[in-house]
Amino acid sequence: MAYDLGRYDGFAPEHYREESPFKIHGGCGLMGICDESGALMSGEEPIKAMAVQRDRGNGLGGGFAGYGIYPEFPDHYCFHMMYHDLKAKDEAEEVLGAHFLIEVAEPMPTRTVKGIKDAPLLWRYFMMPHEHLIDEAEVTAEDFVVNVVMLINSRVDGAFVASSGKNMGAFKGVGYPEEIGHYFRLEDYAGHTWVGHNRFPTNTPGWWGGAHPFTLLDWSIVHNGEISSYGINARYLEQFGYVCSLGTDTEVAAYLFDLLLRRHKLPVELACKVLASPLWDEIDRMGADDAALMRSLRAVYGPAMLNGPFAIVLGFNGGMVALNDRIKLRPLVAARSGSKLMVASEESAIRTVLASPDELWTPKAGEPVIARVEGMDLPFHSQLHVTPAEISCAVTAVDACHELEVAV
Amino acid sequence: MQQTFVQPEFRVKIDYDKCHKCGRCVQQCGWGVYDFNERPIPHDEKCRACHRCVTYCPAHCITIEKNTLAFRDNDNWSADARKAVWKQSETGGVLLTSMGNPKPYEHIFDKLVLDACQVTNPSIDPLREPMELRTYLGRKADSVKVEPDGAGGFRLAEDAGLARNIKLDVPIIFAPMSYGSVSLNVHRSMAMAATRLGITMNTGEGGMHEDLFPYQDHIIVQVASGRFGLSPEILDRAAALEIKIGQGAKPGIGGHLPGEKIDRDVSATRMVPQGSDAISPAPHHDIYSIEDLRQLIYALKEASGYKPVGVKIAAVHNVAAIASGIVRAGADYIYLDGFRGGTGAAPQVVRDHIGIPVEIAIAVVDQRLRDEGIRNQASIIAAGSIRSSADAAKAIALGADVVAIGTATLLALGCHLCQSCHTGKCSWGITTQKPELTRRIDPEWGAERLTNLVHAWSHELQEILGALGVNAVESLRGSRERLRAIGLDEQTCRVLGVKPAGL
Ligand code: SF4
Ligand code: SF4
Ligand code: SF4
Numbered sequence: 036m037a038y039d040l041g042r043y044d045g046f047a048p049e050h051y052r053e054e055s056p057f058k059i060h061g062g063c064g065l066m067g068i069c070d071e072s073g074a075l076m077s078g079e080e081p082i083k084a085m086a087v088q089r090d091r092g093n094g095l096g097g098g099f100a101g102y103g104i105y106p107e108f109p110d111h112y113c114f115h116m117m118y119h120d121l122k123a124k125d126e127a128e129e130v131l132g133a134h135f136l137i138e139v140a141e142p143m144p145t146r147t148v149k150g151i152k153d154a155p156l157l158w159r160y161f162m163m164p165h166e167h168l169i170d171e172a173e174v175t176a177e178d179f180v181v182n183v184v185m186l187i188n189s190r191v192d193g194a195f196v197a198s199s200g201k202n203m204g205a206f207k208g209v210g211y212p213e214e215i216g217h218y219f220r221l222e223d224y225a226g227h228t229w230v231g232h233n234r235f236p237t238n239t240p241g242w243w244g245g246a247h248p249f250t251l252l253d254w255s256i257v258h259n260g261e262i263s264s265y266g267i268n269a270r271y272l273e274q275f276g277y278v279c280s281l282g283t284d285t286e287v288a289a290y291l292f293d294l295l296l297r298r299h300k301l302p303v304e305l306a307c308k309v310l311a312s313p314l315w316d317e318i319d320r321m322g323a324d325d326a327a328l329m330r331s332l333r334a335v336y337g338p339a340m341l342n343g344p345f346a347i348v349l350g351f352n353g354g355m356v357a358l359n360d361r362i363k364l365r366p367l368v369a370a371r372s373g374s375k376l377m378v379a380s381e382e383s384a385i386r387t388v389l390a391s392p393d394e395l396w397t398p399k400a401g402e403p404v405i406a407r408v409e410g411m412d413l414p415f416h417s418q419l420h421v422t423p424a425e426i427s428c429a430v431t432a433v434d435a436c437h438e439l440e441v442a443v
Numbered sequence: 444m445q446q447t448f449v450q451p452e453f454r455v456k457i458d459y460d461k462c463h464k465c466g467r468c469v470q471q472c473g474w475g476v477y478d479f480n481e482r483p484i485p486h487d488e489k490c491r492a493c494h495r496c497v498t499y500c501p502a503h504c505i506t507i508e509k510n511t512l513a514f515r516d517n518d519n520w521s522a523d524a525r526k527a528v529w530k531q532s533e534t535g536g537v538l539l540t541s542m543g544n545p546k547p548y549e550h551i552f553d554k555l556v557l558d559a560c561q562v563t564n565p566s567i568d569p570l571r572e573p574m575e576l577r578t579y580l581g582r583k584a585d586s587v588k589v590e591p592d593g594a595g596g597f598r599l600a601e602d603a604g605l606a607r608n609i610k611l612d613v614p615i616i617f618a619p620m621s622y623g624s625v626s627l628n629v630h631r632s633m634a635m636a637a638t639r640l641g642i643t644m645n646t647g648e649g650g651m652h653e654d655l656f657p658y659q660d661h662i663i664v665q666v667a668s669g670r671f672g673l674s675p676e677i678l679d680r681a682a683a684l685e686i687k688i689g690q691g692a693k694p695g696i697g698g699h700l701p702g703e704k705i706d707r708d709v710s711a712t713r714m715v716p717q718g719s720d721a722i723s724p725a726p727h728h729d730i731y732s733i734e735d736l737r738q739l740i741y742a743l744k745e746a747s748g749y750k751p752v753g754v755k756i757a758a759v760h761n762v763a764a765i766a767s768g769i770v771r772a773g774a775d776y777i778y779l780d781g782f783r784g785g786t787g788a789a790p791q792v793v794r795d796h797i798g799i800p801v802e803i804a805i806a807v808v809d810q811r812l813r814d815e816g817i818r819n820q821a822s823i824i825a826a827g828s829i830r831s832s833a834d835a836a837k838a839i840a841l842g843a844d845v846v847a848i849g850t851a852t853l854l855a856l857g858c859h860l861c862q863s864c865h866t867g868k869c870s871w872g873i874t875t876q877k878p879e880l881t882r883r884i885d886p887e888w889g890a891e892r893l894t895n896l897v898h899a900w901s902h903e904l905q906e907i908l909g910a911l912g913v914n915a916v917e918s919l920r921g922s923r924e925r926l927r928a929i930g931l932d933e934q935t936c937r938v939l940g941v942k943p944a945g946l
Contacts, residue, residue, distance in 0.1 A: 261564030263912035266924025274813050299586040302597055312915070315577050324598045331587050331605050334579040335819065337917030343564050344912075362572060362914065364565060 063247070063259040064091030064233040064380040067348035067355045068388065069406035072374035075103060078221025081229040084377075084384040085212035088233055091259075091380060094150070096234030096246035097215040098207025100198065100255035101226035102352050109202045111138055111161040112180055117243050118156035119193030127187050127194035134183050135162035143206075148218040151210045155195075155243050159204070177252055177297060182276075184251060189278045195244035200253035203352060207232075207246040215246075227408050230350040232257035249289040253352045256292065258285040259380055260345030260365045271338035284345070291339050292349055303356055303405060309336040310347075311361045311401035348378060353411035356403050363400035370395040376406040448529040453492050454508045455485035461504035468496040468505060473870035473880055474863070493861040495870035527791075538791040541864035541874070543692055543783040543828050543850055546795050551802035551931065552834045555941065558925040560912035567914050569905035575915040576901055580643075580683075580845055581608035581751040581775040583819045607751050607775065609663075609683055611845060612641030613901045614916055615835060617893075618826050618849030619665050619685065619755070621647030623700045623709045623721070624787035624864070625874055626881035627654065629856060632889025634658035639890065640897050645847070648687060648698065648723055650712040651677055663753070666743060668697060669723035671713040675746065683751040683775070684743045686736070688727070691784030691801070691827035693793045694757030698723035704867055704876045737772035744773070751775035753824070758782060758804035759797075763811035769821075770812060776822040778847065779804045784827025785850040787874055788865035801827050802841060806939045809842025809921055832903035841939065842921040855896045856889050 066084040070076060081099050105113055114131065118124040131137060143157035169179045184196045198205035203226075206219035212233045232247035248255040262268065262284035269279040269287055275298070277290040288310070295306040309332050318329045333340070341347075344364030349356045357378040359367045369378045370385045370392035377392075379385050385392060398404050457468075459482055469477040476489045477496070490507065497505045514522055527538060560566040567574070583605075590600040617633045624647065631654060633644035638658045645663040646655075650672015655662060664681035666673060678684065689695060700713075700721040710717040730736050736754065743752045754769045755778035756762070766777050781801025786794065805825045812818040825843035828850055829835050835846045854860070857871035864874035872883030908914065911925055919925065927944040928936050936943055 261560075261912075263560060263564050264918035264922060266922035267918060267920060269924070270813060270921055274816050274818065301587065302589065305587075305589060305597060314573050315575055316573065324592065325596075327605075328587075328589065328597065328599050331584070331599060333917075334605055334608065335583045335585075335587050337915075338921065340915060340918055342913035342915060342918035343560075362567075 063235055063257075064088035064384075065231065065247075065257040065259050065346065065348055066377070066379040066384050067228075067230040067257070067350060067357055067406075068375060068377040069228040069350075069355045069408065070375050071354070071406055071408055073103075073227050073408045073410060074374070075225035075227055076229065078104075078216065078224045078226070078229065080388050081231040082213050082216035082221055084379060084388050085216070085231040085233050087383045087387050088379070088381055089211055089213070091235060092211060092233030093235045094211050095209055096207070097210055097212030097232065098205060098246045098248055098257075099212070099216055099219075099221060099229060099231045100203060100205045100248040100250060100257075100350050101221070101224050102203045102228040102253075102350060103226045104204060104224040105161070105202050108138070108161045111163060112199060112201055113204055114160045114162065114199050115143065115197040115204050115206070116158045116160065117195040117197055118158065121156070123191060123193030124156055124158065126191045130183065130187055130191060131160060131162065134168060134179070135160075135164050137162045144220050144223070145218050146220055148210075148214050150214045151208065151218045154208060154218075180252060181293070185276070185278050197244065198250040198255065200250065200255075201352065203250075203253055203255070203350075205248050205250045205255060207248065208243040209246065228350050228352075228355055228406070230255055230257045230348045230355065232259075245283065247285055248350070249283070249285045251289050251293050252297070254289055254292050254296070255350040256285055256289040256347060257350075258288055258345060258347045260284065260347075260360065261343050262287060262341050262345060263343030264341060267338050268341065284341075288341060288345075288347055288349075291341070295336070295339065304403060305332060307356065307358050307401070307403035308332055309339050310341045311358055312340050313401060314361070346380065354405065354407040356405050357398065358403045359398055359400050361401045367398055367404075368395065369398050369404045376404070378404055445533065447533060449526050449533075450512055451487035451490065451510050453490045454487055454510050455490050455496075456506045456508060457483060457485065458502075458504040458506075461502045463502050465501060468500055471495045471499045471870060473868040473875065473877075474866070475868075491861040491863040491866075491870075492859070493863070493870045494859045495857075539788055539865045540791040540794060540862055541786055541788050542860055542862045543785045544795050544798075545862070548782075548800070551800055551935070551939070552830075552837050554929055554931045555802075555837050555926050555939075556929060556944065557833075557836060557840065557907060557911065558927070559910040564912045566912050567909040569902075569909040572909075573914055574905040574908055576613040576904060578611045578614040578822075578844055578916060579605060579608040580611055580822045580824070581605075582821055583608070585819060607749060609643060609751060610641070611643065613897060613904070614839060614843075614845045615829075615897050615900055616642045616824070616845055616847050617644040617852050618784075618847040619645035619647040619663070619687065620787070620849055620852075621649030621665075621671075621700075622652055622712050623649040623704060623876070625853075626872060626876060626884065627652055627708060628881050628884040628886050628889065629853075629873055630655060631886035632856065632884065632893055633852065634662060635886060635890035636893035636897070637661040639894050642897065643682060645685065646672065648672070649700075649709070650714065651680065652708065652712045656680060665755075666739075667723050668725070668727045669721060671715060671721060671723070674714070678743070678747040678750075681747065681750065683753060684747060685753040685755055685778065686727075686730075686739060686743070686774075687755045688730070688736075689755070689757035689759075689780070690786060691757045691780030691782050691798055692786035693789040694759050694782075694798045695725060696789060696793050697725040699788070701867070706876055709876060733768040733772055736769065740773045753778055755780060755824075757784075757797075758799045758801055758827070760799060762799070762804045763807040766808040767811050767815055767817070770817050774821050776824055776844075777808065778824040778826065779808060779843075781825070781827035785853070786864075801825050801838070803935075803938060805838055805841040805843050806923075806941075810940060832900040832907070835900060836904055836907045836919065837926065839916065839920050840922055840926050841941075842923070844920060851896065852893060855892045856884060 139161040247257045295301045345360045346365040346367040371394045372389040372392040478484045588600040589597040592598040637644040648667030659680040663683045667687040702718045753776035754774040782798030822844040824845045825838040826847035829846045869875040872880040926941045
């Protein structure tokens with residue numbers, strides 16, 4: 036076998052990224068609640084939890100994600116879209132139409148709220164992907180959807196995919212979270228899992244797409260903190276075809292969860308150990324099997340470790356996970372009341388929603404709090420044994436991305 | 444004998460008022476600069492400015508000065524260029540030299556600055572918080588596969604390949620330097636220090652002396668074009684094997700250890716006859732292509748029970764593509780040696796004019812391997828020349844896993860960079876086999892100095908990580924976002940993947 040060593044044609048300029056020249060810094064407040072019995076809660080609950088944490092933001096970003104909110108379309112991918120103008124809408128709809136059968140396309144229901152202005156055009160679509168394109172691209176349906184999201188976010192000027200999962204949606208924008216919640220009429224929705232976020236950006240283009248939660252497929256993330264390892268996390272993700280176009284930590288965290296849980300099929304407990312790794316000293320003290328596992332996770336996924344202060348809540352169809360950084364530099368409180376598990380930056384938020392919780396605690400550094408809705412199949416537990424071909428790989432995703440580009 | 448046109452480079456000045464006439468300078472100078480006739484009488488033309496006599500003169504009465512002979516100004520024909528012509532027209536030979544490229548090429552490391560945390564994210568105090576430098580050298584799996592352990596937890600479903608990695612407590616290792624080019628006591632010092640520090644030393648192409656066997660778990664054995672010092676036993680003892688294709692100081696050039704340096708011990712270690720020249724050919728004569736390299740890599744893996752096998756190359760123009768081929772050929776790590784890397788002997792024209800800076804090599808190799816999705820398949824060691832913990836941090840931020848230090852190692856043992864290793868007369872007892880000189884290095888003393896150096900740099904790396912607000916070195920590795928360039932042109936910034944300061 037021979038390798039063609041001569042074909043390298045110089046250094047491609049795209050490695051010098053100018054599209055996200057800034058990195059957005061900020062502090063924040065967050066919440067997450069899950070009814071493990073699967074009972075639905077009104078969107079008013081997360082609004083209340085965020086309203087008491089108003090001081091943790093500065094009115095430049097708020098948002099929510101709810102799960103189980105579209106029972107009438109459980110199997111359709113629901114895209115929540117933001118458009119800068121009609122041209123962006125036309126272009127994005129062309130991309131969507133090329134890849135999906137669009138069942139419903141409608142403006143998001145909103146109401147006028149004092150304090151919310153300059154909203155983009157907000158639309159939602161319930162769609163099924165074109166099977167033959169998935170077959171042609173030889174990717175999973177999920178990879179296919181991810182590629183379309185990446186394509187729109189990175190290539191269609193003025194269009195942004197706010198969420199792209201099934202039976203879930205993200206509602207976010209520039210404003211305080213309670214204003215955003217009411218603007219989107221969240222009280223009209225009911226979900227078994229909700230996450231919410233309040234933002235305190237220290238520099239921001241005041242852009243609706245930049246608010247939390249960040250989502251990809253069914254995953255949504257709200258995040259308080261500053262990932263000091265952003266640079267290497269983003270470069271690591273690029274290897275797998277993820278384009279970090281927003282310059283935010285949260286986007287990176289969302290994509291890492293997607294990579295670890297969906298593509299590498301790691302159980303969520305271990306994915307958390309990747310993102311907030313135990314110290315080497317701790318690993319060395321573990322039993323032989325655990326130590327071997329943790330050593331491998333750290334050595335293989337070192338570039339995925341989120342380093343720096345953070346508290347994160349990851350929502351998904353079937354539950355949520357809350358995680359603190361490896362030395363607990365940001366607040367996170369947890370509580371249980373009956374079948375409800377709740378986390379928030381502040382105890383006040385918990386006591387507003389769960390008046391007298393059965394249990395209330397402060398999770399340890401790097402120890403995940405995990406809520407699972409009964410009877411719901413966790414995607415990452417469904418299949419622990421997969422072939423290496425399925426698990427791989429950077430090359431597939433990147434190639435698929437290029438193919439899609441051509442297809443448009 | 445013909446009168447040489449080349450005047451002494453240095454002037455050895457002795458303040459005879461202070462001189463004790465003790466004669467220590469006579470004994471200390473490896474190059475025989477001094478005669479003694481009631482008082483020391485220096486012969487300036489032999490002096491290499493190694494400062495051995497200066498350091499050990501009890502009266503502090505020796506100074507070494509530049510011989511500042513005036514030439515008529517000529518920016519084109521420097522004094523060095525003129526001297527080179529005179530020397531070569533006297534001898535008809537290739538000019539030999541040693542240590543690394545001293546020419547004033549741009550120092551990219553000196554034009555890169557690191558970031559620090561302010562307000563939005565906290566810096567971390569390494570004196571109070573853990574600050575982890577541990578690094579695994581070698582091939583990593585694409586992903587980790589797990590299975591339920593039956594008790595509600597998980598265990599590894601498949602070996603992630605870490606068994607074939609070398610654990611390094613800090614990402615700084617000793618660069619390859621052969622026994623023969625340096626003395627056995629230098630090897631002993633490095634082996635002891637590497638073991639204490641939890642890192643590695645590297646035999647270079649001269650084999651592993653039996654005195655080093657107790658430290659073998661921390662010794663990488665080099666397989667160079669001369670195949671010196673290799674046997675099944677040595678492969679078995681080595682922690683890892685390294686195929687040496689090239690060296691930053693002399694890319695494309697082989698090695699030549701003259702017979703007079705090959706005494707009984709060197710002969711036994713190199714497995715060559717005593718007193719005969721040991722010649723390493725320029726290429727490996729069984730590697731004329733990348734597929735040949737693959738065969739050697741796998742032959743070594745087979746022969747050693749699947750130890751990590753690395754490949755060392757000089758940083759040259761097409762280094763990214765070469766590195767990609769090497770990784771695909773199965774190497775567990777790739778060692779990039781920049782054009783400032785040191786050598787025990789090299790033609791001056793090669794040392795000073797061939798190769799590219801290691802900063803560029805790290806950047807393009809790391810990016811290329813990422814573009815191809817194979818960055819996890821091999822670690823990157825960067826060397827030539829890492830002068831400080833700052834260089835190490837910047838190399839790691841550009842994408843290196845580990846840095847290797849050669850010149851800095853010798854400096855710690857007394858080297859003064861006189862660039863005369865090829866003479867075999869090193870006054871500091873480093874690059875010589877003369878027993879009266881080599882015994883100047885006590886391995887215990889040497890090990891302590893090397894341990895101190897690596898400890899000091901490690902503490903400084905921890906300070907840098909703390910300022911960056913991360914507590915593990917893997918969060919700096921390849922994180923070019925934490926670097927900014929000052930005064931580098933746009934094209935170089937692009938190649939490095941580093942933004943200019945202010946962006
Ligand atoms: S070569 Fe070194 S030891 Fe000898 S005189 Fe010069 S400085 Fe002193
Ligand atoms: S070592 Fe110093 S004091 Fe002793 S003879 Fe030499 S110059 Fe004089
Ligand atoms: S090792 Fe010795 S000969 Fe070589 S440069 Fe250093 S001091 Fe000079």
